[in-house]
Amino acid sequence: MSVSRSAPMSAVRFRTVFPPALVLAAAVGYIGIGFWVEEVSEFVPGAVSPFVHAGLVALQALILLLRRRSPVGVFAGVVLVDLVILASAAGELGVGSLAVMIASYSVARHTSRRTAWTALGAGAVATTVIGGGALLLESGAPLLVIVFTAVARIAFLYAIPAVVAEYFRGRERLAAALKDQARMAENERRDRAELEVRAERTALARELHDIAGHHLSGIIVSAQAAAALTMSDPERARTMMQTVQDDARITLTDLRRTVGLLRSDDDDRGPAERPRPVPSIAALPALIDAARDRGQRVSYELTGETRGLGPLGETSAYRMVQESLANAARHAPGAECHVRVAFGPDAVELTVSNEAAPLATRPAGAEVGSGDGYGLAGMTERAELIGAQLTTGPTAGGGWTNRLAIPLDERNIA
Structure with a gap:
């Protein structure tokens, strides 16, 4: 941890100190030239000693150490020192130019x-x-030379550093944009994964509820009926208990098949664990017969020309009828139920209604209500998946009606 932190800090210190060190090296070099070459003062106009100019360059180096804190202030200070050097050297000495370039x-x-x-x-x-004026007044250089010198100074001292800085700023913005894009893509991927997991959990919960809720409702109703018939009709009570056992076995088998869908080693599953074909409208008569075996009074009517739906449409239709019958058995025991499937030219409509439960046939402890819970929520979710319309509500006589209209479009036709 300390090594990873010290490496960036060392790089920052190096970038902070290295440019002023170059400027300071230029000042030292200029002093060295003044020591070893006595004719330097003859080539530099003005009466100021080269050592003074070197000291001014060293001052520029010290000012540059603060360029990260106050770029504009440091730039003004460095340029001001360079102007002093130019004014004292008839506009010909460029020893302060390196510091100006760094500050720019x-x-x-x-x-x-x-x-x-x-x-x-x-x-x-x-x-x-300042530079052009000093060059014109003290050295008497031709106007063309003065103009060329001014243009060169503007280019090298200000324009080129600005272009280089803009290039690196563009790279920084590009790197930041790519980083933001990668972060957004990662967040989107994570959100999509969470939505997929949530959708899978919802689908699994819906499937488990549709499977277990239906059979468990039948088990409860059959057990309550068997308890009521134990004394008056023992033979029928034994039959009802056998129905309870059959429903329990079917529930266990269906739950094993559903859990088996979550396994990756599908080839290792036995025939009893492999999933059955999806529920369908054609399987509704068997579903209704099973409800009748549990003691429910259910009528069934099929009208129109039968047409096959897609897997989602068939499953939604079957689960809607299954859940409706389970709710009727749980909340209106003894009430007569009516299942109607009508195939039309544009849609297939499934209607499951039950009358009010007779008080005399209602077992002790039976719940009375609409059944508005996970079952209706699951029916609603399935309807939304296939673009169907689900309507539920009580009837005038105290019963309940669930109606599902599935459009016969490209999404739902097999």
Whole structure:
């Protein structure tokens, strides 16, 4: 941990100290030239000693150490020192140019465009006026030389550092955009995975409820009926208990098949664990016969030309009838139920209704209500998946009606 932290800190310190060190090296080198070459003062106009100029360059190096904290202030200070050097050397000495270039890059890199261009423009004008004026007044250089020198100074001291800084700022923005894009893609992938997991959990919960809820409701009703018939009709009570056992076995088998769908080693499953074909409208007569065997009074009516639906449509239709009958057995025991399937030209409509439960046939402890819970929520979710319309509600006579209209479109036709 400490090694990983110290490495970036060392890099930051190096980037902070290295440019001023270069400027300071230039000042030391200029002093060395003054020591070893006595004719330097003859080539540099003005009466100022080279050691003074070197000291001014060293001052620039010290100012540059603060360029990250105050880019504009450091730029102004460095340019001001360079102007002093130019004014004292008849506009011909460029020993302070390196510090100006570094300060120009820093102000263009670490400030806004408006601030940077304002500072650079002001520096370019000041350099042109002071340097060009000193060159014209003290050295008497031709106008063409003065113009060329001014343009070269503006280009090298301000324009080129600004262009380089803008290039690296563009790379930083690109890297930041790519990083944000990667983060957004990761967040989107994580959200999509969470939605998929949530959808799978909802589908599994819906399937488990449809399987277990139907059979468990039948088990409860049959057990209550068997308990009521134990004394008055022992033979029928034994028959009802046998129905309870059969429903329990079917529930266990269906649950094993459903759990088996979650396993990856499908080839290792035995025939009893492999999933059955999806429930369908054609299987409704068997479902109704099983309800009748448990003591429910159920009528069944099929009208219109039968047409095959897709797997989702067939499953939704079957589960709607299954859940409706289970709710009727649980909340309205003894009530007569009516199942009607009507195939039309544009839709197939399934209606399951039950009358009010007779008080005399209601076993002790039976619940009375609409059954508005996970079952109706599951029916609603299945209807939304296939674009069907589900309507549920009580009837005027105290019963309950569930109606599912499945459109016969490309999504639902097999």
